[in-house]
Amino acid sequence: MAVISSRLRLAASITVVLLAVAVLRVVPRAADEPRRIISLVPATTEMLFAMGAGDRLAGVSNYDRFPPDVARLPKVGGLLDPDVERLLSLKPDLVIVYDTQTDLKRQLERARIPIFRYVHRGLPDITATMRALGERIGMKAAAGAAAARIEQQLASIRARVAGRPRPKTLLIFGRDPGALRHVDASAGYGFLHDLLELAGGSDALGDLHRQSVEMSTEMILTRAPEVILELHYGDSLKPEQFDSERRVWEALPSVPAVRNNRVFLLGGDEFVVPGPRIVLAAEQFARVLHPDAR
């Protein structure tokens, strides 16, 4: 009697275990649909919010500022200094890392934490990344819709400026305040270049296949841009300083952009985060390049 009952109990427990395994296999849960995501990349943080997955974030990088909701999330370092201990203590089930964070990737693999690798490239890669990320977290439809919306908005900006003359434009993303020294410009590769071309400009450095170039004074003079767009972000420049910073360019009066008063200073973090807000960046570029295109 005792033997039978113990065998029954064993059979029952085996059945329960098998059933549980079967159920878990049929209904994919935690493993496929991460609920505690850590994003070390501000662009992917914004993508997650745009597809409606902001509530799944368990932590973000030190450089995340947008949307304002990220302020309440734990910060776990950045590209160069990820805080691995803090990151692990948050028990993530997916960590979005830069593909170049080799050491961090190895540590996370050792801890058996799934990773999503982010690669920073051109404009089409932004919506591609968004779709891939959506698929990875089980929100394929929402991510696809958000990506399509961005593509649509960009296409409408492109259509609006199509057929208009494309001014030769120099896109500057950094220089010493108050002087034309250490002038860093975007060159013919990367999302800023793509955005500029989309918004109806012709990149003055389009022939140089690099993300950025430190421009000498001589190079600025000989490239003779018709429009200069200067991007300011973070807390690098207060709006009341824009006027005096624009006047710095008067040292180079032969540059057509300076002569024709087409030096524009634009402020905002959307220029440096290749996420959903690129639409705002493209809109601002289009507005200064083609003010009469509505």
Next chain:
Amino acid sequence: MRGPVTSRLCPLRERTEPRARTPVRRRLIWTIAGFGTLAVAACLFAPLVGSTRIHLSAVFDRSIPYADNLDAQIFFVARLPRVLAAALVGSALALSGVVFQALLRNPLASPDTLGVSAGASLGAMMAITFNFDFSLLGITAVPLASFAGSFGALLIVYGLSAARRRGTSAIVLLLGGVTVQALLSAIIAFVQYLADFTQTFRNVRWLMGSLDVASYAPIGAALVPMAMAWAGFATLPRVLDLLSVGSESAAARGVNVERTERVALVSASLATGAAVSLAGPVSFVGIIVPHLVRLIVGADHRLVLPASALFGGAFLIGCDLVARTIIAPLELPVGIVTAIIGGPVFLWLLFRRA
């Protein structure tokens, strides 16, 4: 510090060369004529060459309004300030190198050794990272903060040198200075750690050095401390010769050792601070030019000082010319070129003589 390596690497104390029999005045004239010609030739040639072709006739053509004259703007805004900055920075770093090597009785001393250069870098890093927002007479925050940083470092080192008067040696000043340098470098690393991506990028670029000053205001500003330094250097040639033999024998020959060392330290530090705040830390000029010059003219500071000033200027103008043309339309940071050109040339001269 005065071992066999010192005397072989750097003939600071070789006072009995056969050449020394020629009257110094005559050799001085020849030295200044030779190195002066080189420096003047560099100053005249360098503004004519660049990544773009310009026509001198157009540059000085008064019939074209300046605002429309591209050639004139390339010449007067892009190239001439750059060549002048290179001349000043090169000569200041070379002179400081000579003086630091004699003062510390160490052939490896350079403008970076005592931390003045690191102080200047720290000032610039802070201005970039914390977005300092001020300017003075057209000089912007980064060079101002940089010069202030070098001055702060000078005060620390000067304090050390004043304290060392209680019967210690040059090696104590050297060790103290190297420690200050290490300390400041650690603070630089800390400030860089606080910087965000773009600031880090700008910090790194600043540390590579750049002579593209694009206006005359910073050059004018750097001239003030440099002129003070030159006045100091002018009193040094003879006493540095005596001092490099040793402070006791210098004192025995009537040199006011304390005063000389003070003048040498302050002048060399002012020159270094002005140079680094103008162009960033351009490496190698301050150590290589003095040795190259000594290999050519011997160890007499009456010859070494003017020759280093002239050759340092010409050398940096030449390196900057290479930096701005070799991968045109892009540019290399000039500090890379000084080390890549200067290193092998120096090794060749050193081993050819040995």
